[in-house]
Amino acid sequence: MSCSKIAQSARALLVTSALVSAMIVPVHAQTAADTAKQAPASRVEAQLSFAPLVKQTAGAVVNVYAAREVQQRSPFAGDPFFEQFFGGQFNGPPRIQSSLGSGVIVDASGIVVTNNHVIRDAETVKIALSDGREFESRILLKDESTDLAILKIEAGEKLPILPLADSDKVEVGDLVLAIGNPFGVGQTVTSGIVSAQARTRVGISDFDFFIQTDAAINPGNSGGALIGMDGKLVGINTAIFSKSGGSVGIGFAIPSNMVRAVVEAAKQGSDKFERPYIGATFQNVTSDVAEGLGMKQPYGALVTNIAKDGPAEKGGLQVGDVILAVDDFRIENFDGLGYRLSTAGIGKTVKLNVLSRSQEKVISLVLEKPRPDDPANKSVIQGNNPLSGAQVITLTPSSAERLHLPPQTAGVAVDKIFANTPAARIGLQPGDIVRRVNGRDIATAADLAAVMATKPVLWRFEFERDGAIIRQIIR
Numbered sequence: 001m002s003c004s005k006i007a008q009s010a011r012a013l014l015v016t017s018a019l020v021s022a023m024i025v026p027v028h029a030q031t032a033a034d035t036a037k038q039a040p041a042s043r044v045e046a047q048l049s050f051a052p053l054v055k056q057t058a059g060a061v062v063n064v065y066a067a068r069e070v071q072q073r074s075p076f077a078g079d080p081f082f083e084q085f086f087g088g089q090f091n092g093p094p095r096i097q098s099s100l101g102s103g104v105i106v107d108a109s110g111i112v113v114t115n116n117h118v119i120r121d122a123e124t125v126k127i128a129l130s131d132g133r134e135f136e137s138r139i140l141l142k143d144e145s146t147d148l149a150i151l152k153i154e155a156g157e158k159l160p161i162l163p164l165a166d167s168d169k170v171e172v173g174d175l176v177l178a179i180g181n182p183f184g185v186g187q188t189v190t191s192g193i194v195s196a197q198a199r200t201r202v203g204i205s206d207f208d209f210f211i212q213t214d215a216a217i218n219p220g221n222s223g224g225a226l227i228g229m230d231g232k233l234v235g236i237n238t239a240i241f242s243k244s245g246g247s248v249g250i251g252f253a254i255p256s257n258m259v260r261a262v263v264e265a266a267k268q269g270s271d272k273f274e275r276p277y278i279g280a281t282f283q284n285v286t287s288d289v290a291e292g293l294g295m296k297q298p299y300g301a302l303v304t305n306i307a308k309d310g311p312a313e314k315g316g317l318q319v320g321d322v323i324l325a326v327d328d329f330r331i332e333n334f335d336g337l338g339y340r341l342s343t344a345g346i347g348k349t350v351k352l353n354v355l356s357r358s359q360e361k362v363i364s365l366v367l368e369k370p371r372p373d374d375p376a377n378k379s380v381i382q383g384n385n386p387l388s389g390a391q392v393i394t395l396t397p398s399s400a401e402r403l404h405l406p407p408q409t410a411g412v413a414v415d416k417i418f419a420n421t422p423a424a425r426i427g428l429q430p431g432d433i434v435r436r437v438n439g440r441d442i443a444t445a446a447d448l449a450a451v452m453a454t455k456p457v458l459w460r461f462e463f464e465r466d467g468a469i470i471r472q473i474i475r
Contacts, residue, residue, distance in 0.1 A: 050177060053231060054189050059130050059160040060105045061179045061187065061225050064114050064151075066122035067098040102180035102224030103127065103151065104233060106263055108158040110135075112151040113259055114223030115238055116142050119149050121419075127153050130187060141266040143273040146258060147238055150266035162225055164263075165232035167255035168329070170194055170211060178215035178237055178251070180224025190216040192249075194234075198336060199252065209339035210252040211235045217251035226253040233259070257343045264345075275342045276367030277398055279310015280317060281406050284333045293322065294358055300324045301337040307397040307407035315365040318356060325353035341367060371398035378415065379445040381423065385452050386459050386474045389421020390414050390428055394444045403431040411435065411464075412442050426474065429465070436462040 101118030105111070112127060119125050119139065128134045135153040142149045174194045182188050192215030199212045213226060217240050226235040235253030262273045282301040290298035300322040306313050317323075323331055326340040327350055344350050346369050354361055377394035381387040393399050393415040397407040405413065414432045417424050434442045437451045438460050459474040 050189070050191060053177065053227070053229065054179070056231050057162055057177075057225070057227050058179055058187060058189070060162040061130065062103045062105060062112060063128040063181045063187070064101045064103045064112075064118055064223055065098065065126040065128065066100070066119040066124070067096050067126075068121055068123040069096055100181065100184050100220055101222040102220065102237070104223070104225045104236065105159050105161050106164060106233065106259070107267075108161050110153040110155050110159055111140070111263065111266070112137065112153060113236055113263060114149050114151065115236065116144055116147045116149045118223050119151075120144075125151060127151065129155075129159075141262065141271050141273065143262060145275070146254065146262055146273055148236065148254060148259065148262045148273070150263060162227065162231075162233040164256045164260050165228055165230070165234050167211065167234055167257045170197060170228065170234055170255075172197055175229050176213055176215055176234060177227045178213065178217055178221065178224060179227065180217070180221035180237060182216075182218035182220040184220055192216070195250075198332065198339075208335040209255065209258070210238070211255055213251050213253060214249040215251060216249070221251075232256075235259070255339075258339065261343050261345060274346060274370050275338070275402070276344070276346045276348075277310065277370045277401065278312050278341060278365065278367065279307035279397065279401070279407060280312035281305045281401060281404070282323070282334045282337060285322060293355065295322070295355065299330065299332050300355070301331055301334045305406040305408060307401070310397065310407070311365050311368050315352075316363050317352075317354070317365075320356075322355040323352050324355055324360070327351050328353075370402065371396065373399050377445055379449045381449060381452050383453065384455075385422065386426050386461070386472075387423050387428070387434075387448075387452055389418040390423035391416040391418070392434065392445050392448055394446075395433075405431060405433075409433070410443075412445050412448050426472065428463070431465070432470075433464040434461070435464050435469070436460075 099118060101114055103112040103114035106113050119142070125137045125139065126134055127137045135155060137151040137153045140150040140152050172194050176192060176194055178190045178192070180188060192213050194211060195214050196212035199210045211226065211234065215226070217237050221237050224237045225233055226237055228234045233256050235255050236259055237251060237253045240251045265273045281304050283304050285295070285298045285300045285302050287298045289302060303317055303319050303321045303323070306317060306319055323337055325331055326337065327344065329340055331337050331340065341350065344367060346367055349364050349366050352363050352365060354363055373393060373396065377396070378391060380391045381389070392412050395405070395409050395411055395413050400407050400409045403413055403415070412434045414428050414430050414434070416430060417428055434448055436442060437448065438456055440451055442448045461472045463470045463472070
């Protein structure tokens with residue numbers, strides 16, 4: 001709730017109280033309860049202030065400045081005539097590209113949480129504390145799947161922190177504050193409420209599970225704090241829904257329980273966050289599926305494939321089962337399942353409530369560490385070709401699950417797309433499977449790298465995405 005809305009509510013309360021008092025004519029007819037309810041006697045009594053909470057928490061919210069050197073592209077670059085005579089000499093001088101955001105100190109030793117997209121590709125990252133001091137930071141962990149990054153600064157003293165709340169206890173309607181550095185104007189505080197919990201299908205990260213708030217969040221707030229009234233960190237502000245680029249009252253924050261899991265991974269020395277391996281793939285339960293299974297409501301995650309010797313098979317899951325809850329938390333869809341398993345953590349045993357063959361049962365699964373990809377199975381396509389800038393991988397059950405593909409899927413899939421590359425420009429996405437190139441079947445990453453090293457006049461591709469074949473011809 002914003003301060004202006006609070007003030008309006010207070011004025012409305014005063015007016016309403018005055019009207020009600022005028023309507024109640026006989027004073028002797030008022031009850032003791034009526035006389036106890038009095039309008040505020042002064043402006044001070046009517047004021048609601050977040051100032052004490054801001055003073056308690058704002059010192060743990062920092063500004064994040066990321067920078068990298070980029071080569072300016074000349075307008076003549078790529079022109080065959082000029083490149084024939086001058087080669088690549090038309091590139092302009094390098095320039096510094098910078099981005100800014102916010103961050104939160106979560107450990108007194110100097111551990112800072114921010115968004116991965118704030119520091120993506122940065123060569124230097126500087127942290128500015130609320131008292132004006134600045135420190136160079138080192139990156140402990142970057143994770144695109146959660147859009148979180150963990151930084152470390154050496155301040156030589158204990159720093160103020162924001163303790164992490166249990167985001168599962170946050171309720172719709174709870175008051176929250178958003179603190180960050182919007183548009184680079186300096187630390188700014190806005191207020192609002194929790195508009196929705198467990199918001200999915202937002203399309204921000206692989207872990208699509210967010211707290212929605214109407215507290216104003218603008219560019220530069222990314223990585224900032226969403227704080228509850230107890231002074232604890234509820235979430236990391238990440239994105240907004242907006243057609244104008246400014247706040248329209250729909251903001252999204254990564255829940256603090258996910259933040260806690262990523263911070264713990266960084267403290268244990270990992271430079272990436274690993275989601276547990278379950279050995280199964282899932283889809284959302286639609287109304288038609290729910291009706292066919294005899295369910296009253298469409299919710300849960302439907303098991304579509306089971307990997308051999310994986311945790312799911314060992315635990316007794318079967319294709320066609322529906323996971324209804326994890327550790328007593330209801331599962332609305334596949335995204336909710338991924339969140340619950342990831343915040344539980346590798347090595348933990350989780351309790352699943354499952355609908356299997358029209359009967360509800362409870363099973364236990366031990367979440368395993370992802371089975372490592374063989375480096376020989378990966379390749380980054382380079383050179384002057386349409387797939388340049390794509391990292392591809394020969395699929396295994398573990399890598400297939402990570403890319404949201406059925407465990408038994410064979411072939412070569414796009415694992416990562418680097419920005420501003422030919423592969424990005426033709427619309428390739430992680431999880432796309434390269435089936436054929438110029439009539440040649442692609443079985444391994446080495447096969448694809450070999451065929452992409454040729455120089456045909458015409459490229460003919462067959463990609464598979466979500467079970468559909470996409471054909472592209474590129475000169």
